[in-house]
Amino acid sequence: xxxxxxxxxxxxxxxxxxxxxxxxxxxxxxxxxxxxxxxxxxxxxxxxxxxxxxxxxxxxxxxxxxxxxxxxxxxxxxxxxxxxxxxxxxxxxxxxxxxxxxxxxxxxxxxxxxxxxxxxxxxxxxxxxxxxxxxxxxxxxxxxxxxxxxxxxxxxxxxxxxxxxxxxxxxxxxxx
Amino acid sequence: xxxxxxxxxxxxxxxxxxxxxxxxxxxxxxxxxxxxxxxxxxxxxxxxxxxxxxxxxxxxxxxxxxxxxxxxxxxxxxxxxxxxxxxxxxxxxxxxxxxxxxxxxxxxxxxxxxxxxxxxxxxxxxxxxxxxxxxxxxxxxxxxxxxxxxxxxxxxxxxxxxxxxxxxxxxxxxxxxxxxxxxxxxxxxxxxxxxxxxxxxxxx
Numbered sequence: 001x002x003x004x005x006x007x008x009x010x011x012x013x014x015x016x017x018x019x020x021x022x023x024x025x026x027x028x029x030x031x032x033x034x035x036x037x038x039x040x041x042x043x044x045x046x047x048x049x050x051x052x053x054x055x056x057x058x059x060x061x062x063x064x065x066x067x068x069x070x071x072x073x074x075x076x077x078x079x080x081x082x083x084x085x086x087x088x089x090x091x092x093x094x095x096x097x098x099x100x101x102x103x104x105x106x107x108x109x110x111x112x113x114x115x116x117x118x119x120x121x122x123x124x125x126x127x128x129x130x131x132x133x134x135x136x137x138x139x140x141x142x143x144x145x146x147x148x149x150x151x152x153x154x155x156x157x158x159x160x161x162x163x164x165x166x167x168x169x170x171x172x173x174x175x176x
Numbered sequence: 177x178x179x180x181x182x183x184x185x186x187x188x189x190x191x192x193x194x195x196x197x198x199x200x201x202x203x204x205x206x207x208x209x210x211x212x213x214x215x216x217x218x219x220x221x222x223x224x225x226x227x228x229x230x231x232x233x234x235x236x237x238x239x240x241x242x243x244x245x246x247x248x249x250x251x252x253x254x255x256x257x258x259x260x261x262x263x264x265x266x267x268x269x270x271x272x273x274x275x276x277x278x279x280x281x282x283x284x285x286x287x288x289x290x291x292x293x294x295x296x297x298x299x300x301x302x303x304x305x306x307x308x309x310x311x312x313x314x315x316x317x318x319x320x321x322x323x324x325x326x327x328x329x330x331x332x333x334x335x336x337x338x339x340x341x342x343x344x345x346x347x348x349x350x351x352x353x354x355x356x357x358x359x360x361x362x363x364x365x366x367x368x369x370x371x372x373x374x375x376x377x378x379x380x
Binding site for chain 2: 003005006009010012013016017020027080083084087092093101104108143144146147148150151153154155156157158160161162163164165168169172
């Protein structure tokens with residue numbers, strides 16, 4: 001009964017993650033391409049500047065600055081689906097399931113860091129083109145950035161915990 | 177024979193090193209999480225207080241300026257956000273418990289598994305609450321709107337319509353809710369693993 005319930009929840013998680021990955025592909029990966037190369041006025045409208053000031057060089061820089069965040073995020077989702085699939089198959093404590101959990105955590109931390117760096121670089125690049133006064137702070141970060149970074153670290157820790165638990169279970173099994 | 181002894185010693189050293197790393201990471205995270213909890217509570221309660229008990233609501237431009245924001249509306253808005261703060265705080269509490277268990281070296285214990293599970297569960301609830309209540313607060317705020325403009329001492333006050341329930345979401349909330357489901361699931365599986373281990377032990 002419990003096994004069935006775990007399978008059900010992991011199946012719901014797999015479906016949820018898959019839908020979210022497709023949304024992420026559309027919103028982040030395609031969106032990144034769209035706002036830089038198709039909707040050419042988008043960035044200029046966001047900052048309220050003349051679109052002519054956003055040169056191709058700036059456009060390319062912005063695209064490649066945000067690219068690592070999008071790719072690492074996608075890798076994180078892939079690991080998350082893989083991990084959930086392992087739980088669904090009842091192979092949680094196998095050695096091959098331990099590294100995806102650590103990988104999810106590392107990908108989350110890295111994506112958050114890259115996103116924060118890209119956001120601040122974008123500000124440094126675009127803000128001088130506006131008429132507004134210089135930025136009050138040299139570095140900007142949001143509460144969400146810190147929260148998701150902590151979650152990443154939490155997953156890394158959970159991965160280590162899983163390694164320890166698997167060892168204990170293996171030792172017991174061998175003993176029995 | 178000496179080779180075997182060396183192997184065992186190396187394995188023990190590796191295990192000790194991993195344990196040390198887990199404990200150190202857990203301790204750093206524990207301290208950081210406590211600081212962040214206080215910061216989060218300060219930010220969240222300030223927001224809830226400003227929305228409910230100050231005139232910030234009028235600056236939303238969805239409430240008619242000539243309407244008085246009644247006490248029940250203020251109480252309803254405050255209670256709504258207090259629920260999210262309470263659920264978020266419960267998630268923080270179980271997160272801290274989990275880190276404390278790890279810091280104490282309780283890796284595969286009933287308390288650790290339960291902390292992981294409840295941490296995930298309350299996180300999901302808090303994020304669902306945040307998403308649902310974010311669309312409900314417009315309903316409550318515009319409850320008394322008449323839709324008629326009025327000339328007041330301060331000039332013309334525009335009439336604004338009542339806003340019904342509508343779905344809005346923050347991608348960050350959905351990501352955190354999915355993380356929560358992940359933690360919940362892992363906690364559950366750990367609990368099952370722990371149960372199996374107990375059964376094995378009682379069998380021996």
